Amino acid sequence: MDYKQQVAQTISSVLDGQLSVEDVYTKIEVPKETKMGDYAFPAFALAKTMHKAPQMIAQELVEKIDQAGFEKVEPAGPYINFFLDKKVFGSNVIKTVLSEKEQYGQNEDGKGGQVPIDMSSPNIAKPISMGHLRSTVIGNSLSLIMNKNGYKSVKINHLGDWGTQFGKLITAYKLWGSEEEVKADPINKLLEYYVRFHQEDQEKPELDDIARDWFKKLEDGDEEATELWKWFRSESLKSFKQIYDKLGITFDSYKGEAFYNDKMDEVVSMLEDRNLLKESRGAQVVDLEKYNLNPALIKKTDGATLYITRDLAAAIYRYRTYDFVQSLYVVGAEQINHFKQLKAVLKEMGFDWSDDIHHVPFGLITLNGKKLSTRSGRVVLLDEVLDDAIKLAQTQIDEKNPDLKNADKVAHQVGVGAVIFHDLKNERTNSFDFNLEEVVRFEGETGPYVQYTRARAESILRKAGDASINAEDNVISDPQAWETLKALESFPNVVKKAAAQYEPSVIAKFALHLAKSFNKYYANSKILADDAEKNARLALVQSVSVVLKEALRLLGVEAPEEM
RNA sequence: GGAUCAGUAGCUCAGCUGGAUAGAGCAUCCGCCUUCUAAGCGGACGGUCGUGAGUUCGAAUCUCACCUGAUCCA
Structure with a gap:
């Protein structure tokens, strides 16, 4: 209604x-x-x-x-x-929520259309930092939100698994590395070799020549180079997966940059066929002046293809594979220009579906106001942040609810939930300076606050015993319940808005608003009092629990029954 | 130099397509556990909405200029 x-x-x-x-x-x-x-x-x-x-x-x-x-x-x-009319309104909302349960808010606007989402995309042999968290967690939430709106999402981890750095990595590994070391701690060791390479090549520039040779071999399909590359990739992926497991996130595809190696020639010839390539300063470019953009550099002077060529191949591949209705790229705002160029070139190629490609940018995470960078040592490792958060949740549980069953599991849900929620609660494009204390905060407008609210609701329902709750004709005369009822009613629209704007924060804000209004009600009303409206109050509590859990789910945050 | 984004309370941020006295959280101070989990609830303190013009019955919101910061630009 x-x-x-x-x-x-x-x-x-x-x-x-x-x-x-x-x-x-x-x-x-x-x-x-x-x-x-x-x-x-x-x-x-x-x-x-x-x-x-x-x-x-x-x-x-x-x-x-x-x-x-x-x-x-x-x-x-x-x-x-x-x-x-509060009575009619309230009774209708409760009835709808309780009959639809976790399906409440589901719509079929997407009509089953496929939506590939390019997300996470870490670089092989480099650690996952807080920066990757954003793409991972926003992408995951968008995937859930799109599904809630009737689309079919495809989560694609476009791994950074190709590039000249692999020549350097192979060189370094052969000089200083060992199989045992890498197996024991793949990411850190591989990173160590890479860093050492950059230190030593200052003194010994001949290292760069060796690295170039190795990359050339890799490109030509040399057996040893390829084996090492595959191995680095799979070892890296193994340790990435440990983090994804912690976050509770899975992917539908791990096709990364390397997958498109043999698909770029076609792109170049398509561009040639359409007479789009122009010579400029010795390079092959697509002129984008009518879009008010810099020319897109397709091939360098030495014939090497560039980033955008690979992304063109990927965009076309995704269109052919998924026949998408939308194609999303959850990538940092610093690449806004790149995606404008990408879309413009596709447009020039005559692909009208380029309009369905949407870059979903997000703001930078900085450390003390400066951009994170592995080289300068300004890194915040995601794994460490997650562990810190889980540890803190553990101590909170010891302090506040020492008899809690499954304390380990709950600590994990709360700690990780805090980190994810923190990342999603504000508008995507906001940048933020990393502050551990703030990220793992459990009070105020946080994930744990929402989780706690729902856990208390569940607790009441448990206390009420197995008295089955009637979903019909629930009239609540208590004016304190009004805000909560209105919030519940707004959920389906919130789900639509979040999809239209590609904004998980819309869901997060909603969850906070619902939790806040319910906590107020909870503090002022005795829900388990034995009177004529008891069933109605319990029905409201159950509705809140269902919707809070569902809102958290859409963010990729779990909702413990007790905490 | 060009482009993009941002500038709202000490800090972090809301503020829907312009509308009724500018809202939260954190921090600080003060209340509330012999009522269902105090990871909670209530109250106090705190703002010339970067600056200056313009459009409008009406601007934090739209337009322009400027200042500041961030990011991108073979």
Whole structure:
């Protein structure tokens, strides 16, 4: 039931056709305070055509309005405030939530269309830092949100598994490495070799020549080079997977950069066929002046292809493979230009589906205001942050709920939940300076706050025993419950908004709002009191629990039953 | 130099397509566990919404200029 629509119709019907229902609908707003009603129509818009003061218009319209179906409709200065019938509204929401359960909020807007999501994409032989967390966690949440909207997501981990650095890595490994070392601690050892290479090549530039040779061999399919490359890749992947397990995130594809090695020639010839390549300073470029962009560099002077060529191949491959309705790239905001170029080149190639490609940028994580960089030693390892958070959750449990069953599991859920939620609660494009204390905070607007709220709701339901809760005709007269009921009702729209904006934070904000309103209710009302409305209150508690759990799920955060 | 994004309370951020006295969390101070988990609830303190113009009945929100910061640019 769309209550806003009901309000719009009511107003429009007394306007003698001055504004259509749609026009009214767009003007209706939600007052800041509950006491000003649930919806409000500002009469300013009519002041000009009616040649009257908006206050008077509001007054007059209210007199004409049929108040049936509303608790009340009243003028307030230049506004007409609508108060919904709380009993009907509340009873409807609870009934809907309890009958649909975790399906509540599901819609079929996506009609089953496939949506590949390029996400996480760490570099082989390098540790996963906090920077990768963003892409991983935002991508994962978007995938869940898209599915909730009827799309079919495909999570693609576009690994950084190709490039000249592998020549260096092989060189370094052969000089200083050992199989045992790598097996024991793949990422750290491989990183160590790589760093050492860069230190030593300052003194011995001949190392660069060796590295170049090795990369050439790798490109030519040399057996030893290929074996080493495969091995580095699989060892790295193993340790990446440990982190993904911790986060509870899986992928549908691990096709990385290397996968497109044999698919770039086709791209170049497609560009040639369409006469898009131009010579510029010895390189082959696609001119993008009409898009107000710098030219896209396809081939360098030495014939080597570039990043964008590979991404073109990947975009085309994904279109052919998935016939996508949207193709998302969860990649940092610093690559905005790159993706503009990518889309523009595809457009020039005549692919109208380039409009369905969306770069979903996110802000930078900095450390003391500076960009993270492995070389300068400014790294924040994701694995360590997660472990710190889990440890802290453990001590909190020891302190606050020492008898808790499955304490280890809960500590994991809470710790990891805090880190994920922290990353998702603000608008994607905001940058933030890393601060461990803040990331693993459990009080205030945090993941654990939402989890705790739901755990308390579950606790009440347990205490209520197995008295089965009736989903029908639940009238709650307690005004304290109103905010919570309204929040529950808004969830389906929140799910749509999150998908339309590619914004997990919309869900996170909703979860906080629902939790906050419920905590207020919880603090002021005795839910288990034995009276006529007990079933209704329990039904509300159960609805809150269902929706909070579902909201957390959409963020990729687990919801412990107890904590 | 060009492009993009950002500038709201001490700190971190909300503020929907412009609308009713600018909202949260953290921090600080003060209350509330013989009622269902105090990881909670309530209260106090705290802001010339970067600056200056413009559009409008009405601007934190839209336009322009400037200042500051970040990022990108064979």
